[in-house]
Every structure is written in C-alpha cells, then in structure tokens.
Amino acid sequence: MPLTDLTKEEHQWADDMLKLLHISADGKEGAENGTASAGTPADFTHLEQSISELNAKSDILRNYKTLSSSFKKIEKATQSALKAALAAIHEKNEQAVGSTVSALQKCTSEHAGLINDAERTLTELSEDVRGLREEYKEHTARKAEFVKRAYFSKANAKKLNKYTSACEDVDKELNQAEASVQARNIDDVNKALKSSTKSLQKLRKEMDWLDSSEASKPQSKRMGDEKLQGVLTADYEKKKESWRPQVCYNAAMKVGVIEGNLPEFMRTSLMGETKVNGYPEGYPELMGVSSKTVKKEFDHTKIEESGILNFWDDKTGHISHTAYLQKTDKGSVELYHTNCQTLDMALLRKDQALPTSGLVTHYELSDPDTQTKFQEWLNKGYSFKHTPASDLK
DSSP: OOSOOOOHHHHHHHHHHHHHHHHHHHOSGGGGGOOOOTTSOSSHHHHHHHHHHHHHTTHHHHTOHHHHHHHHHHHHHHHHHHHHHHHHHHHTOHHHHHHHHHHHHHHHHHHHHHHHHHHHHHHHHHHHHHHHHHHHHHHHTTHHHHHHHHTTOHHHHHHHHHHHHHHHHHHHHHHHHHHHHHTTOHHHHHHHHHHHHHHHHHHHHHHHHHHHHHHTOOOOOOOOHHHHHHHHHHHHHHOGGGGOSOOHHHHHHHHHHHHTSSOHHHHHHHHTSOEETTEETTHHHHHTOSTTTOBSOOOGGGOOSOEEEEEEETTTTEEEEEEEEEEOTTSOEEEEEOSOHHHHHHHOOTTOOOOEETTEEEEETTSHHHHHHHHHHHTTTEEEEEEEGGGGO
C-alpha cells in the first residue's frame, strides 16, 4: 500500500521543488546538476521509500523496552512531519515544502539511528546466545562420564538425573533465546538469556562435581592372595545366591567387590541391564573396551593395581570372556575367572589340580611360566583390556 496519496503530478512537483531548494541552499554552480546534499533526499519518492522501509524494520524497536519510548516519540514526530509535508505539496506551498520535508528527513534519520542501535544490540545478544550454546555443547559431550559414574553408587545415579535435568532446562531456555533472536525480539532475548544463564549455572555445578570426582579417585586396596582366596571360598559357601547368575563377568566383579575395590552397586546395576552380545548393555563403554583400546601383548609388570580384565575375540570383534586381576600386597598379579575351560587348560601345569576358590579358579600371572602360557593362549585369537579398579569407583 502506498505511503501517501500523492498523484504523479504532485510527486513531480515535489521533486522539482527539492531540486530548486538544493540550488538555493548550496548557492553554487555545481548544484545545478541536481546533486543532492548529504542530508536531503534526491526526490520525495525516495524519501517515501525510506520511511516505508524503516516502518517495516520497526518491530525490533517495539520489542525493545530501552528504545521503545524514543521510538514512539519519533514515530509520532514522523507522522506529523509527513502530514505537514503532504499538505504543503497538495497546496503547492513553495515556502512550506522545504521546511516540512527537512523536518521529515530529520525524523527519518533519527528513526534509522534507533534501528541501527537496536540491530547492534541484537547482534551482541545473538553472540551471547551462541556462546552459551557452545558451552552447553561442551557439557553435553561429557554425558558418558556421568553415565559411567552412575553405575558406582546411588548418589552418583542421582547426579546423572540432576545433570540430565539441568541439560534439558538449558536446552529449552536456549531454544527460546534462539527463537527470539530470529523473531528480532530483544526483550524476549534478554529474558531467555537470563533464564539460560541461571539454568547453566546449575549445570556448571554438576560439571564441577564431575571434575572433583575425577580428581579424587580413591586408590585401590591391596590384599594378600591367600587371604582373598580364603574369603572368596567362605563367601561362596555361605552366599551362593549372591554369585548368581554364574557368568564370568559377574564372578569377576564379585571378586573385586569382596577385595574391596569395586562397588556392589555397579555389579547389581549391570546385572539388571538388557544383554547385548552376551554382556550387559553399556558394559563395553563402562570398561572402556573397544577395538582401539585392546592389546595383544600381556606384561604383568605393567599392571599397577587390581581391576577387571576383559578378553576380546579378534574374529567376532566382541568381548568373549571376563576375569579379575588382583595386584597383591606383595606385588604379584593373580587372575581369577570362571567358565572358560580353554583358558584353564592353557594355564594348568601337568598333573595340577584345578586351583579353585569358591566359584572361581585362580592363577599367578606374574609367574614367568604362567605368563608365557597365558600369552600363547592370547595368540590364538584374543586381545585384552585391563580396566583399573580406580576407574570404576
């Protein structure tokens, strides 16, 4: 819809008058070529277009409390100046048209200045939103660490819930902030930024907890091998139910729990998970086992603490067996496992009785002869990953 009701003839008259006004104002010969001065439009049609374009961009001012009052004043002044200019043009009042158009041009310039100020503010706020989004992404990238620690205790499981809730809140507020930026609504952006920052502070607290937990890992305990084997035997005789199901990974974790190096909460939590490729869902990630982390050559001197020993089937690309490694108080390395006859047959000496302690069998891998046999068994198609107990509590 046209901004004014000027006829073609009235537009032409107004344009001609502006050119004459330029000549009179400049008083120079160069102005006779119709060159517009810096503060005056080349023609009235151009001024109308400028006003229409500014009006189309003015929603950013209506939604910006800081400048809304100034905008209302300039909007009112523009309407008055436009009304006076149109009256002068309709009446072909040569004296009034110059002053009214100049007043209209001044209003237009001030209007454009307000919009530019608002645009700069919106750009700055948009950068703030983008910065918070990047920080949020960094925090969400560490979700796996919370999931892992949630297996260690009820308190940690609650921390995972708090972390997840905080992430959802931040994401919701940032989505609102980003939508407000797109809508060019500065007041709503400010409001959403305030809420996002508040939610992000809660998320930061959870990240601080995670960092402090990682920095204060408890050291693994060391027990004598004979003492542990005696405790294992006694525990199995009295509490056979607690060793069920009698699968290798449950037995391995049970040994770690009894030695005092693995949390019982982790064992029971994993046993309740859905099984994938014979193991609890999430187990490989928890143990850090993958094709990139497994090794082929075993060296008992590199085992510094007790932990879970997972075996990787080189053909299938999955975990095929699990044992527990004990680093004893004397520095020897003992292996405890169940349900793998090929490994037992490989490690047993001739005429040796099966060395059992309750449900599990045990072997000293720090014994040179036993380590050699163990390596020969690995060479038949297995790799391994030792996960220190300190990484699992």
